[in-house]
Amino acid sequence: MDSSGSTTSNHTLNSTGGGCPWEISDKARLCRFLCYGSEGDVYTAREEGRVSLENAGALLSLLQEGRGSEVVEEIKRFSQDGRAVRLSTSIFALALCSQHSELKTRQAAFKALKEICRDPAHLFAFIQYKKELKEGMKCGIWGRALRKAVSDWYNEQDAMSLAAAVTKCKQRGGWSHQDLFRLSHTKPARDAIALISKYVTKGWKEVQVACADKDNSEEVVKVLSYLEVVEKVKHSCDETEVINLIEEHKLEREQLLTDHLKSKQVWRALLKEMPFHSVLKILGKMTSNKILESGSSETQIICDRIQSESALKKAKIHPFSILLASENYKRGQGYQGKTKWEPDSSVLRAMDSAFYRSFMNLEPVGKRFVVAVDVSTSLSSVVPGTAISTAVAAAAIAMIFARTEADVHVLAFSEGTVVPCSLSAHMTLAETTAELVKIPSGSTDCTLPITWASDNGKSVDVFIILTNNPLWTFTASPVESLKKHRQASGANSKFVMCGLTSIGHALADTEDRGLLSICGFDLGALSVIRNLAQDLI
Template identity: 40%
Template sequence: MDRLRRFICLGSESGTYYISETDLGIENAACIQRLIDDGRGVEAVKELITYSTEGRVAKDKPIIFALAFLARNSKDLKTKTAAYNALSDICRIPTQLFIFIDFAQNLSGNTKGWGRCQRTAISDWYNDKIPKQLALHVTKYIQRNGWSHKDVLRLGHVKPENQGTSVILRYVVKGLEATKKEYLKEDSPSNIQELISYLEVVDTVKHSGDKQQVARLIEEYDLAREHVPTSMLNCREIWRALLQHMPMTAMLRNLSKMTTMGLFPSRGDNTKLVVDRLKDEELLRKARIHPFNVLIALKAYEQGKSDRGKLRWIPNEQIRAALNSAFYASFKFIEPTNKRFLIAVDISSSMTHGGIHGTPQMSPAIGAAAMAMSTARTEPHYQIVAFSTDIRPVELNGSLTVQQCCLKFAELSEGGTNCSKPMQWAMEKNLAYDVFIVYTDCETWYGNTHPSEALRQYRAAMNIPNARLIVCCMTSNGFTLADPEDPGMLDIAGFDSAAPEVIRNFVMGHL
């Protein structure tokens, strides 16, 4: 079960979180098969539901693969039924549903057809949605992974259970005109008329060449970027309309694009709207965005060019300053773990060169300083040290900026990266810690003692059997220090927006 938790959170049983996407197949799911064989399939499904609903997973694919495996590879009817009943809990949007179907298809081998259980589950997925919500889903997420709603409805033999759902499914299969002909009557209920009106708007946006009309409809009906044809996404007025109701995460992701469109002059309503949102602490709290992710947005924005492609922009100074303020403001919304931390930051000169694998706009030095500062601002019990071949305590407090933290580490810059040193130093000083976190670039050198052995020695000497070690190699795309048989060790190859949540889950013993 511990291996299952690791698999659904990391995409691997081994104790390594890879920033890059990894291919998932039957060979990755040995722990799931053992749970099925031991009669614990239903228990495994319950664990998937818990981790999904509590938002503990870093990426969608591993947990969806696990669900598909339990649904398709189990001969136990209770397990199969439980897995299919959990489909709507874990696959909440069509993109996730299409991923599940794709995995289920691949796991089925040469078997033809979907079977009654899968058809029923797919049918329930569509029928369980409120019609307005379903209308948004089928128009926003039309197709992914080679699957479309039209394919799914045909293979799933989906039968609508109410008139609202009937309208939407008819629209998917037959189009707008056929839907209007069948359901739009003078005496049609108001909810049916509203649904058809929404579908008409979506169709108009899809086919209209009038940018002013499209912008007006986007704003009036709160349409998303996915509703807008690609040909329209080079229009300033379209982006202005999208911005009005854009969620915080989407706004951060699209700031650069909107700046290239000239949406943010030094003074103007759009600039004020973005700045006000970034300074609204209640919006930041509700968005639940980790400070590291705000920092990613800030670094991406202020560099003035995309890492891929040809986008170039001149950053708006007011927005840049607001992003900086949002970064520091968002620390107060992190819930402390109340564990005892030793944070060890590599001070070799290579930390200042190149970009982080998964976050290329940021150097390892800045990423490590930001994460160390995150601990200093949110946790009551911590010690921060700089390490190379030796250890030096560093005084960081919650009032320092990232730049000030970087300067403190830069003043101590040395060569060498002994990843065993933090545990050895803590043992020598007789200091009690629950969690060791090592931030380095791609150096995983150690002296005469392997880090896994140093951790075991520390546990025994200090009588802290559950002490944990995380090694974050920020520019690496693969390395091995963690003992795969030790649930208290974790390697992170690279560092992306999901990594802070992976660290938190590991610290709390959730994986």
């Protein structure tokens, strides 16, 4: 990186941190909280803990300092730019700001509501968080500001999008659209919104009566016919009619009855327009239900779609998502329940093809990386909550950085030995895995990659250590080794310790912003690393 690049990095750190670039300021803690729900330096993969005030100390401190508007802007940035691993944290933070004593903060929070809570599930979560916060903060919920914000949320939606939304997600977490229309005293701004409001609060029969013999606008006619379809499918026992309605009006499974979902033909119709992420999740179920059978036209359609470059690009699917789904499908058994299936070879081939094609969706971070794989213990154990072996996970992570970034060194290390690995863009996942595990095992010393970089005159922005060994031996402290590398290279080096199977590797100096631990591994972990590399957390 040139000198101008280093200056930019320092400026960004200071803008998030304050004086010293490695000091963990309240702003830095807020950004961690918005990213993964904790102000600490440990990200735990696949852990959806309940967000609470206990984890939001920095957020509360910033509000007390009168920096509420700044906090709301940060919440918007994290939720809109895809930086937040869990959107629930952003929604909780927004609810907290909306109940703060300072008027300017409350106004900023309510103004941001429709930008952050983009679908009904988010809106219901926001209202529920406000209800939970009410007790501790000794304040009401349904004041004029919330009533206006909820009314605006409904009134500013496209009518057809709102009609689809209220029929797909009717209620969540104890709240329904009926509750929100009633409690917000929403006065519909347009006839089409008034029609949806009546449908939600009074039911379909009242809508039919209200719209009969009226000269309705084009927008109202469209919404009316869509709601008529939704009602028709709810009362239909005719399989052919249900399938025709799904295909003609792009209905989704949330709009159907449980009985409809017992039909293979109905599932076949749903699969045609089903979002890509949803398709990946239900491949096992579809195979178990014999909807995807070897050599069938449905299986061919799904295989074509899975490996379609345009479909992969449109869904912005990440290679790691494909790998998780593929290994889970290969496993032939769900994690919950008794669903079992015989994996179809053509589906597995399509998933394999999709994995490599999806690398086109990755955007480089533009930093200098060392990805170091600890081979001191067998990498045959499995990453918790997945069907992926730690060896395959390590190889996939190495490939993701090696294929995306211009300046990456992949290392295999163990007990005094560091072996640079040569990964070409044409290598398969199996070849990459074999390349990583070819050196003999020994004890773990996680300072070796830093020492290697310093000895070889490499300036590194981010060291990523991948290990599944909870027992380490150190020739020196990783923190001290990192500080020496920073001084010698002039780089703002960061250090990420990924315990692929662990419950947590605590690093010695938690007051250094450049240090982070990851327990387990998932797609969120890659977002966390990206945010750290870009000085965003």
